[in-house]
Amino acid sequence: MRLVNRTFDELEPGDTAELRRLITADDLFVFAVASGNYNPMHLTETDLDADGQTERVAPGMFVASLISAVLGTQLPGPGTVYRRQVLDFHNRALAGQEVVVRARVLSKADGFVRLATEVRRLADDAPLVTGEAEVAAPSEPFAAEDVEIPGLIVQRHRHFEALLDRARPLPALPTAVVCPDDTNSLAGTLMARRESIITPILVGRAAAIHAAAAELHADLSGIEIVDVETDLAAATRACALVHEGRVQAVMKGHLHTDDLLKPMVDRDTGLRIGRRLTHVFVMDVPGQPEPILVTDAAINIAPDLLTKQDICQNAIDLARSLGMDPRVGVLSAVETVNPAIQSSIDAALLSKMADRGQITGGHVEGPLAMDNAIDLAAARTKGLQGSVAGRANILVVPGIDAGNMLAKQLAFMSHAEGAGLVLGARVPVILNSRSDSPMSRLASCAVAAIHSLAKG
Numbered sequence: 001m002r003l004v005n006r007t008f009d010e011l012e013p014g015d016t017a018e019l020r021r022l023i024t025a026d027d028l029f030v031f032a033v034a035s036g037n038y039n040p041m042h043l044t045e046t047d048l049d050a051d052g053q054t055e056r057v058a059p060g061m062f063v064a065s066l067i068s069a070v071l072g073t074q075l076p077g078p079g080t081v082y083r084r085q086v087l088d089f090h091n092r093a094l095a096g097q098e099v100v101v102r103a104r105v106l107s108k109a110d111g112f113v114r115l116a117t118e119v120r121r122l123a124d125d126a127p128l129v130t131g132e133a134e135v136a137a138p139s140e141p142f143a144a145e146d147v148e149i150p151g152l153i154v155q156r157h158r159h160f161e162a163l164l165d166r167a168r169p170l171p172a173l174p175t176a177v178v179c180p181d182d183t184n185s186l187a188g189t190l191m192a193r194r195e196s197i198i199t200p201i202l203v204g205r206a207a208a209i210h211a212a213a214a215e216l217h218a219d220l221s222g223i224e225i226v227d228v229e230t231d232l233a234a235a236t237r238a239c240a241l242v243h244e245g246r247v248q249a250v251m252k253g254h255l256h257t258d259d260l261l262k263p264m265v266d267r268d269t270g271l272r273i274g275r276r277l278t279h280v281f282v283m284d285v286p287g288q289p290e291p292i293l294v295t296d297a298a299i300n301i302a303p304d305l306l307t308k309q310d311i312c313q314n315a316i317d318l319a320r321s322l323g324m325d326p327r328v329g330v331l332s333a334v335e336t337v338n339p340a341i342q343s344s345i346d347a348a349l350l351s352k353m354a355d356r357g358q359i360t361g362g363h364v365e366g367p368l369a370m371d372n373a374i375d376l377a378a379a380r381t382k383g384l385q386g387s388v389a390g391r392a393n394i395l396v397v398p399g400i401d402a403g404n405m406l407a408k409q410l411a412f413m414s415h416a417e418g419a420g421l422v423l424g425a426r427v428p429v430i431l432n433s434r435s436d437s438p439m440s441r442l443a444s445c446a447v448a449a450i451h452s453l454a455k456g
Contacts, residue, residue, distance in 0.1 A: 001147045005077030008137040011105055011113055017075035018102040020122065021066055023058050025095040026154040031062045058093040064129050067117045070103045071135060076113060079138025083112060086131040091121065098122040103133070113137045153287040157417045160284045160443040163322070164195070167446035170453055172199040173249050175430070175445070176238035178260055179231055180253035181208035183215050184434055188441030189251065190218055197445045201226060201247060204234045231255040236263040239271055242427050249448045251430040257298065264425055271425040276300070276310040278424050279431060280318055281407045282447050285416040292374075292410070293319060293394040297403030298431060299422065305346050308396065309359060312350060314423035315394045316362035321454030322447065328354075329373035329392030330366025331402070335382055337367065343398035350396070362394070363387045370395075370406075419443040421451070428452055 006015070028042050042059050064087050071080050093099055100122050106114040112134055119129040175198040180186040186209065192198045202209050202220075206227035213220050226241075228234045235255070241247045250271075252260050264271045279298035282291050295315045300307050312328055319326040330347035337348045347366025354364035365388035371378040372389055379390030397403035410416040417440050422429035428448040432441050 003073060003078050003142065003144050003147050005079050005138050005142045006075060007141055008076070008108065008111055008113065008139055011076060011108055011137060013105050013107055015075060015105040016102065017070050018100055019066075019070055019074070020098060020100050021069075022098045023063075023093055023095055025056060025158075026156070027062065028056065028058060028095055029154045029156060030152060031059060031065075035059075035061070037061075056095040058095065058097075060087075060089045060129070063093050063099065063119050064089075064131075066099065066101045066119055067103065067129070067131075067133065070101050070117075071115070071133060075103050075105070075115070076135065076137040078142040078144075079140065081136040082133070083136060084132075084134040085117070086133075088130050090127045090130065093119075093121060093128050099128065106132070108137070111136055111139070153415075156286060157284040157439060157443075159288075159291045160417055160419070160439060160446070163419075163443060163446045163450065164197075167197050167449045168195060170197075170449050172196050173445070173449040173452055174199045174201070174247040175249040175251050175448075176201050176203050176241045176247040177251045178234045178238050178253050179204035179255040180251075181205055181212050182254040182434075183212050184436075185253040185432070186212045186218070187216055188432060188436070188438060188445075189253070190216075191438055191442055192445040193223070195442065195445075197442070197449050198249070198251070200251070201241060203228060203237050203241070204231075204253065205229060231259045232262065235260045236269070239263045239266075239269060242271055243269070247427070248452050249428050249430060250425075251445070251448075252432055254434075257431065260429075260431075261299070261422070264429070271427065271429075273424065273426055275314065275424040276307050277422055277429075278307075278311045278314045279420065279422050280315050281403075282318075282322070282419040282421070282443070283407065283410050283416045284418075284443070285410055285414050290324060290393055291322070292416075294403055294407050294410070294418075295394065295396055297397065297400060297407045298420065299400075301400045303399065305349055308346055308350055309353060310424060312354075312359050312364060312394075312396055313361075315396070316359070317455075318421065318423060318447075318451055319394055320361055321451040324393055326362025326394055327388045327392050328362055328364040328366075328394040328396055329368045329388050330364065330396045331370060331373060332367035332398060333369065335367055335369045335372055335384060341367075343367065346398075347396075365389060365392075366396070368392065417443060419447045421447055423451075 104116045201224045203226045281294040316326040332343040344367040373392040376390030420431040
């Protein structure tokens with residue numbers, strides 16, 4: 001940003017300045033945190049005033065604060081100090097509306113300047129705020145190029161909110177929940193049931209399940225419980241429920257992932273359909289324009305080329321069911337093929353396999369380093385073109401170490417929420433960890449419901 005001021009001596013009555021601003025929902029969250037005004041009228045989409053319209057109304061003082069942006073950056077600009085501001089409020093502004101903010105010099109004397117100020121809604125020119133400002137104008141000129149301030153990212157998981165909105169109207173997904181005998185797994189299950197996203201059948205030790213429910217003060221009336229004594233037996237029974245057509249998904253409860261998956265890969269009674277089982281994290285990373293899929297971060301430890309082919313295809317299929325345009329960045333430490341780095345060779349081969357139709361439904365490019373996979377400027381700096389470089393929404397990692405670290409970095413440093421799903425089986429397998437938040441558990445169920453419907 002370039003900033004230039006106009007000193008007191010340079011100002012004349014009639015001088016004007018204006019700026020346009022699109023008011024976003026994130027603006028309202030930032031203002032709420034900065035001001036302490038948590039009025040739900042400004043933050044939620046509910047009809048709090050019974051006027052038949054949902055709210056998300058911009059606070060009047062937020063709209064008025066935009067006047068200071070004109071005064072502090074344009075007229076008079078840097079060095080301006082407020083003395084007085086008169087405000088009259090006329091109409092509301094809503095998130096998603098664009099406004100125009102104007103200031104006009106009325107008079108000046110003794111170093112002080114009076115300005116008429118207003119904010120109007122751009123679509124219909126309706127006045128939102130009008131008034132008059134008095135400021136101490138700068139006496140010394142100021143000009144600076146490339147003025148920057150730290151960026152802000154609102155920790156709001158809008159992509160998961162959208163997925164939940166898509167999943168709620170769908171038929172509840174019949175789901176076998178394996179060993180939900182602790183409070184975390186059972187609470188997540190019951191939450192998804194309350195949201196009408198799944199219809200659970202609880203498979204495990206009935207006494208332990210009832211004990212967890214008692215600890216939660218939860219009522220299990222109307223929920224079927226299949227009483228089995230061991231974790232492995234519960235996972236085996238869940239597979240049988242799939243074959244019987246009684247459930248269309250399996251959800252991990254309080255058991256080891258190996259015990260959950262072992263019966264699923266059985267040649268005769270398991271759930272495999274030809275592809276390898278692969279894991280996908282659907283990550284809602286604040287500030288990103290769409291979800292980011294990370295795969296494989298939980299099942300395949302050191303996948304070979306053919307396993308990576310299935311990893312790519314499963315992730316593409318999931319992305320398409322979520323309404324995304326799949327752009328697969330196959331990650332390595334470098335963006336050029338290096339015979340000493342096996343992941344770079346595999347990435348190049350996967351890219352060519354996609355060109356030849358061995359991987360379908362999405363764009364696949366590699367090798368890509370992490371920076372030039374997700375950042376367009378980094379990709380252009382390296383001279384990378386194409387539809388994926390800098391815009392990848394599926395990240396295929398070299399192995400489970402890299403995948404696990406990437407997913408956890410996004411969760412604990414970038415404040416992402418992650419939904420976990422195992423693909424390549426007859427039905428989606430919802431894979432949660434004990435540390436997952438309620439939003440993650442709910443989003444995992446929503447992803448499974450949407451994907452199951454898309455598969456038919």
